[in-house]
Amino acid sequence: xxxxxxxxxxxxxxxxxxxxxxxxxxxxxxxxxxxxxAQGHFVLIGGYLGYTFLVPLGLPVWATLLLSIAxxxxxxxxxxxxxxxxxxxxxxxxxxxxxIALSTVLGGLxxxxxxxxxxxxxxxxxxxxxxxxxxxxxxxxxxGLIVSxxxxxxxxxxxxxxxxxxxxxxxxxxxxxxxxxxxxPTTVYAVSxxxxxxxGVIGGILLGGVSGANMELAGxxxxxxxxxxxxxxxxxxxxxxxxxxxxxxxxxxxxxxxxLLPGGGLSQVFxxxxxxxxxxxxxxxxxxxxxxxRV
Amino acid sequence: MGLRTGTFHENYAQDMAxxxxxxxxxxxxxxxxxxFACPLFLSDRILTILTMMGIAVISVHGLNILxxxxxxxxxxxxxxxxxxxxxxAILCAKLGLPFWAALPCGALAAGIAGLIFGLPSLxxxxxxxxxxxxxxHFIIIWTIIQLxxxxxxxxxxxxxxxxxxxxxxxxxxxxxxxxxxxxxxxxLLAKNIVRTRAGRAFIAIRDNDLAAEVMGISLWNYKLQxxxxxxxxxxxxxxxxxxxxxxxxxxxxxxxxxxxxxxxxIVGGMGSTTGAIFGAVALKLMDELVTIAGxxxxxxxxxxxxxxxxxxxxxxxxxxxxIFEPRGLHHRWEMIRAYFRLWPFSHEAAE
Numbered sequence: 032x033x034x035x036x037x038x039x040x041x042x043x044x045x046x047x048x049x050x051x052x053x054x055x056x057x058x059x060x061x062x063x064x065x066x067x068x069a070q071g072h073f074v075l076i077g078g079y080l081g082y083t084f085l086v087p088l089g090l091p092v093w094a095t096l097l098l099s100i101a102x103x104x105x106x107x108x109x110x111x112x113x114x115x116x117x118x119x120x121x122x123x124x125x126x127x128x129x130x131i132a133l134s135t136v137l138g139g140l141x142x143x144x145x146x147x148x149x150x151x152x153x154x155x156x157x158x159x160x161x162x163x164x165x166x167x168x169x170x171x172x173x174x175g176l177i178v179s180x181x182x183x184x185x186x187x188x189x190x191x192x193x194x195x196x197x198x199x200x201x202x203x204x205x206x207x208x209x210x211x212x213x214x215x216p217t218t219v220y221a222v223s224x225x226x227x228x229x230x231g232v233i234g235g236i237l238l239g240g241v242s243g244a245n246m247e248l249a250g251x252x253x254x255x256x257x258x259x260x261x262x263x264x265x266x267x268x269x270x271x272x273x274x275x276x277x278x279x280x281x282x283x284x285x286x287x288x289x290x291l292l293p294g295g296g297l298s299q300v301f302x303x304x305x306x307x308x309x310x311x312x313x314x315x316x317x318x319x320x321x322x323x324x325r326v
Numbered sequence: 327m328g329l330r331t332g333t334f335h336e337n338y339a340q341d342m343a344x345x346x347x348x349x350x351x352x353x354x355x356x357x358x359x360x361x362f363a364c365p366l367f368l369s370d371r372i373l374t375i376l377t378m379m380g381i382a383v384i385s386v387h388g389l390n391i392l393x394x395x396x397x398x399x400x401x402x403x404x405x406x407x408x409x410x411x412x413x414x415a416i417l418c419a420k421l422g423l424p425f426w427a428a429l430p431c432g433a434l435a436a437g438i439a440g441l442i443f444g445l446p447s448l449x450x451x452x453x454x455x456x457x458x459x460x461x462x463h464f465i466i467i468w469t470i471i472q473l474x475x476x477x478x479x480x481x482x483x484x485x486x487x488x489x490x491x492x493x494x495x496x497x498x499x500x501x502x503x504x505x506x507x508x509x510x511x512x513x514l515l516a517k518n519i520v521r522t523r524a525g526r527a528f529i530a531i532r533d534n535d536l537a538a539e540v541m542g543i544s545l546w547n548y549k550l551q552x553x554x555x556x557x558x559x560x561x562x563x564x565x566x567x568x569x570x571x572x573x574x575x576x577x578x579x580x581x582x583x584x585x586x587x588x589x590x591x592i593v594g595g596m597g598s599t600t601g602a603i604f605g606a607v608a609l610k611l612m613d614e615l616v617t618i619a620g621x622x623x624x625x626x627x628x629x630x631x632x633x634x635x636x637x638x639x640x641x642x643x644x645x646x647x648x649i650f651e652p653r654g655l656h657h658r659w660e661m662i663r664a665y666f667r668l669w670p671f672s673h674e675a676a677e
Contacts, residue, residue: 066453117649123452124399128592131401131585132644139637146630181469256457264453300468303461307446310458314450 033165038286039279040163044172047179052234052251053258053270054186055227061203061265062223063216065115065126069134071237071252073228075141076106077235078244082150092157099232107228111221138249151243156236171241178237182230182272195222203265254281257302260309263319273317277305342521361506365499373498375614380505381566382606386590387516387599388559393588394597395520396552397532398447399456403560404583405463406443408576410436410561411568412470412477416487418569420476425488425495429565436561437554439466444553448546451535463584467576482575485568495569505566512559517599519555528552532597589644595654604655612639 056070080102084095114133118126141147158170159177190196195218200217201209210216235248258277262269281301309316335341345351364374389403400406414432417423423431443462447455470477477483487496488504495501519525527548530538539545568574586609594605616639620632647654664673 064610066456114645114649121648121652123456124393124596125592125652127399127453128585128644129648130589132589132641132648135582135585135637135641136645138639139634141626142630142635142637146628147633258570260454260457294487300464303468304465305463307465310446310450310454310461314454 034286035283038282040166040168041172042279042282043275044168044176044278045282046275047271048175048234048237048274049251049258049278050271050274051179051182051230051237053182053255053262053274054260054267055230056255056268057262057265057270058186058199058223060259061226061267062116062199063202063220066123066130067227068127068130068252069137070138070227070231070255071249072134072141073103073106073231074238074251075234075249076247077103077232078239079141079145079150079235080232081236081239082145082152082244085152086150096233096236099236100229103228103232104225106232107225109220110228111224115220115224116217130326134249134252138246141246145244147246147262149243149245150239152240153243156218156240171237173241174240175237178233182233186226186230186267195219199223205260254302257305257309259316260306260315263316265320266316266318269316269318277302280305344517344521358510362503365502368488368619370498373502375610377498377502377505377570379607380502380509381563382568382587382590382610383509383603384505384512384566385560385563386587386594386602386606387512388556389587389591390597390599390602391516391559392530392552394602395525395532396549396556396589397535398444398549398552399588400451400459400553400556401456401584402443402459402463402466403587404579404581405466405558406436406557407564407567407583408441408466408579409439409557409564410472411564411578412483412574413561414565415483415568416476417573418488419483419485424490425569426490429569432565433558433561436564437558440557440560441464441550441555444550444557447549447553460581460584463581467579467581470576478574480576482573482577483566485572485574487572488569493575496572501570505570508562510568512562513599513603516559516602522601524551525550528677529597551657579614586640589640590648591654592644592652593647593654595656598654598656600659601654601656604659608655609640609643612643 052070055073056067059065069117076101080099081095082124084090084098085092090098104294115126118129130190156171156174160170161168161173171245190200198209198214199219199222201214203218206216209219227256235244235253238248238251254277259270262271262273284301289322335346340346342457345354345455361376364376368376385403385407389400393399410432412432413435414428417428417431418425443459446458450458471479473479487494488501489495490504493500495504496612520528527538527543528551530541530543530553531545531548535545564579567578571578590605591602593608594603595601613636616632616636620635623631623635
């Protein structure tokens with residue numbers, strides 16, 4: 032029982048980080064109907080940025096966080112302006128190929144700058160220890176959980192109480208109405224890319240603090256896709272819940288089934304199995320909008 | 327008869343003809359002859375590159391029918407190639423079938439895999455279909471690795487050298503001829519498939535699936551047909567790839583290849599057989615340039631520059647084409663042709 036609870040708690044914390052990354056994807060999708068395949072590469076860049084600021088430059092954690100966020104803001108703005116703006120109104124394939132191309136360019140840049148090497152900065156993040164009965168919550172997981180919750184609350188406040196948040200929600204609802212009342216959709220698009228890139232980078236620092244920064248971090252993006260498909264592509268709450276569910280399922284499945292399977296590695300294909308099942312039986316996910324559309 | 331200024335098609339048959347003038351016949355025929363004369367004066371290294379281009383052309387033709395004509399986006403093409411390649415390899419290595427018999431079986435197996443993974447396309451489209459085909463790629467590769475007793479898993483599977491009758495295809499020249507014959511046949515077939523009833527149905531589905539269905543086109547039937555045809559092409563290409571190396575390994579079918587085949591389609595121009603050839607040749611050429619430039623750059627800048635150059639160059643080419651020439655090289659080619667065809671006028675007079 033302790034083993035099971037331990038897996039669940041670790042999964043919960045991991046799932047929150049997945050959810051955080053998935054939120055970036057959902058925000059871009061809701062505002063501009065762009066499917067951002069490169070979301071995982073924001074995580075990759077984040078992991079390496081965290082390493083760069085913490086280890087070679089030796090900055091404190093708060094400065095690392097601020098500088099990483101600043102870099103992410105610039106990155107998001109540049110990507111939106113240079114790559115996505117020319118494609119407004121293009122078919123879905125063009126947009127998806129653009130984000131795939133973006134992901135390879137980001138991967139290439141990471142390879143060029145950091146040499147695609149494994150960079151560890153384990154233990155550089157602050158530590159917090161918590162024991163619930165016989166279950167000990169790993170410090171990194173706890174930090175991940177707390178930071179994810181802070182980010183999510185900040186986003187909720189942004190959407191509820193600020194003008195740009197209202198503009199973003201309105202754009203998600205109806206683009207034409209938004210344009211007719213004088214809101215610039217391009218600003219909304221830019222902000223949505225900035226948010227996606229910032230949450231991706233923060234997720235990258237959190238995950239990098241646990242397992243170190245390496246090219247594998249980009250694969251987290253694939254897990255984020257499974258999360259958004261499970262939660263429903265246009266539901267923020269769905270993404271959070273699905274992230275937690277997937278994180279827990281993955282940990283429990285890996286904990287119990289990996290010793291039984293000869294090759295192991297179930298957690299590698301797990302997101303894809305979830306993805307196919309969801310796509311076949313419930314394409315709109317748990318909380319997604321059911322669009323009635325003939326295919 | 328030379329090229330005439332303007333378009334003089336008077337009926338549907340003329341409009342749909344592959345060759346519009348005698349000169350075009352001559353150009354295409356001499357191009358084919360030139361290709362088949364290549365082994366006479368080119369080195370083995372260049373023949374290898376051309377063989378790889380031929381295989382890519384076959385694969386991209388399939389993807390072009392599926393994505394370019396029918397509009398069903400697939401980012402799992404390398405996975406379907408793996409199905410074809412492995413089926414053919416297993417038939418050759420374990421059952422001792424000859425190369426010429428195993429190749430069609432591989433193609434058929436890939437087609438059937440395409441039918442299975444094409445089933446979701448009846449319920450979903452756009453991004454969801456993209457995710458389903460990405461998942462298809464990973465599931466196919468995972469299955470191949472798990473079926474270790476048959477496929478050799480991660481160790482790979484060595485395949486006997488291909489031969490037709492007593493002619494060994496182990497030499498680069500002979501294999502080059504096989505690939506080129508198949509590539510020419512594939513091109514001819516692709517060009518003709520899109521001129522048939524099915525081809526017109528594909529285009530109707532791509533342009534507006536609702537309108538197509540209202541007109542009486544069975545989406546169920548034609549979408550699956552497109553998946554089948556596209557994946558048969560992929561199967562042939564995959565089998566050719568594996569027999570070329572006489573070795574089957576999942577590393578020959580990485581996920582990024584699925585993406586690059588779509589990239590070739592974009593660079594060449596979607597929904598055009600000529601464009602598929604342009605795209606495959608252009609991106610393969612760039613691959614070779616990167617292979618040459620990589621080590622030089624590595625020596626000057628940093629050791630990892632070669633790997634990153636490959637990634638960045640591919641990504642950048644696709645980005646630049648999407649922004650500046652979304653209709654691909656084929657569109658450029660048409661514009662150049664129109665310029666010469668209409669000379670000395672700048673454009674065709676309106677009726």
